[in-house]
Amino acid sequence: MDATATIELHSAASGASECCSLGVGPIGADEAQRSAGMFKALADPMRLRLLSHVAAQGCEAVCACDLTEDLGISQSTVSHHMKKLVDTGLLAREQRGKWAHYTVVPEAFAALRGLLEIG
Numbered sequence: 001m002d003a004t005a006t007i008e009l010h011s012a013a014s015g016a017s018e019c020c021s022l023g024v025g026p027i028g029a030d031e032a033q034r035s036a037g038m039f040k041a042l043a044d045p046m047r048l049r050l051l052s053h054v055a056a057q058g059c060e061a062v063c064a065c066d067l068t069e070d071l072g073i074s075q076s077t078v079s080h081h082m083k084k085l086v087d088t089g090l091l092a093r094e095q096r097g098k099w100a101h102y103t104v105v106p107e108a109f110a111a112l113r114g115l116l117e118i119g
Contacts, residue, residue: 027115034089035115038108041088046073047081054091054102061094061101 027035041047053070054062067078082102085091089108094101 035112037088038090038112041084041090044081044084046071046077047085050078050081051085051090051104055104059103061103063096064100064102 064078068075086093091102092105
């Protein structure tokens with residue numbers, strides 16, 4: 001092995017402990033349960049699409065009626081999936097007359113980012 005390869009190998013080995021540490025450290029059982037619920041909710045393609053439509057509006061609330069039109073799905077499908085996202089704390093729901101309006105809960109995503117931050 002030449003000197004350059006030895007230095008690269010050493011650099012990779014010494015950086016391994018730095019790149020593999022969690023930013024928040026180990027989590028407890030309750031936090032693992034909450035986070036797993038959020039990840040499970042996010043694992044559904046339709047929920048990801050719905051979430052992306054809500055998040056695209058920034059801090060503005062999105063009416064469920066707009067989601068049915070934008071995604072071409074029924075109101076019952078929207079309600080089912082949005083309930084899962086609200087129950088896990090990823091979205092907040094506000095009733096305005098006949099329609100529910102949804103907003104992203106930034107703190108929930110900050111917590112997930114912190115959990116996934118490795119390095």
